[in-house]
Amino acid sequence: MTNKYRDLSILPVSHENWLVIACDSSAGIGEKAEDAVRIDPAVTAAFCLRVPLMELICYGATPIAVIDLIGNEKEPTGDQMLKGIKAELTRAELSTISLNGSTEENMPTKTSSVGITVIAEITAGKENFVLQEACSLLQLGEPYVGEMVVKNQHTIFSYPLVKTLRQEVGVLDMLPVGSKGIRYEAQLMTENSDFQVEFLTEEDLDCSAGPATVILLAVRPEEEADILARYTDLKKIGEFKKR
The missing domain is CATH 3.90.650.10 (PurM-like C-terminal domain)
Structure with a gap:
């Protein structure tokens, strides 16, 4: 049974470990013709990854896998985004983490788009925080x-x-x-x-x-x-x- 806590999904998988899942998406930020903010797609993807990583670190979970869903072609946009994702993982000291994903090869796109899911693990039994003191x-x-x-x-x-x-x-x-x-x-x-x-x-x-x-x-x-x-x-x- 999956539990929700704030923006996290918590999935008990054994008596010892739970999976904690966080995600984020970004669109219209990059170098495509109709992007609202012009910037290297590597930066777009890096900051998109930053969001779920920060959520998981603040919760106390350890990231074990990253899945990227890039709504653009692999070359050049997808490759640029993957470069940014890998650089961000290095900054987070997670360069050896499992990384998988997909790109859009069937349709031409006019805006940049990326969604990222991060899967983490934590020791089973962690209580979700409830404020109990000033x-x-x-x-x-x-x-x-x-x-x-x-x-x-x-x-x-x-x-x-x-x-x-x-x-x-x-x-x-x-x-x-x-x-x-x-x-x-x-x-x-x-x-x-x-x-x-x-x-x-x-x-x-x-x-x-x-x-x-x-x-x-x-x-x-x-x-x-x-x-x-x-x-x-x-x-x-x-x-x-x-x-």
Whole structure:
């Protein structure tokens, strides 16, 4: 039986292991005639892969396979996208992971399109997070979408930083932000709990963060000052308080 948690599908496969599945898609971003944003298709595919990888890392699952569905011809667009996917896997320290996929060889296309599914595994029995204590809400990164992603691609936070934050004792929950914005995802972090989020600012709360250019963290208040001091890319934007 498959369970849903946020944007993840969780599939128990044995008493020891569960599969965790995440996916994302991108269209109209590339070098085709009718693309809305002009950029190397390698970058398009890399950022498309980044989204499910970040979701899985924040959940604590280990990626084991990537499937790419490229809605364009193999040469040259598909090959460029595969180059970007492989480069992103290297950045995520996953260069040996299983990679499979398909391209569109039957029909000519005028826009770039790619969908990516990542399969991960985790030890059976992991409990999905439910907020049970007052916490600080911290933000990593800035909300970028479209041309802003292209402009700021070299300053967006790294996989090693996210993995390190995931191991911090004071970090209780982490959640990537996508097209629905910070406010939506922060409220999702309170799901099934007796807590609500109170923001310290209204700036950029409803902006799209495109390909996971923001990650939200729920941090114990007693650990907040230390974590903010050691990770200068973080900033406090709110608090989770009892309803």
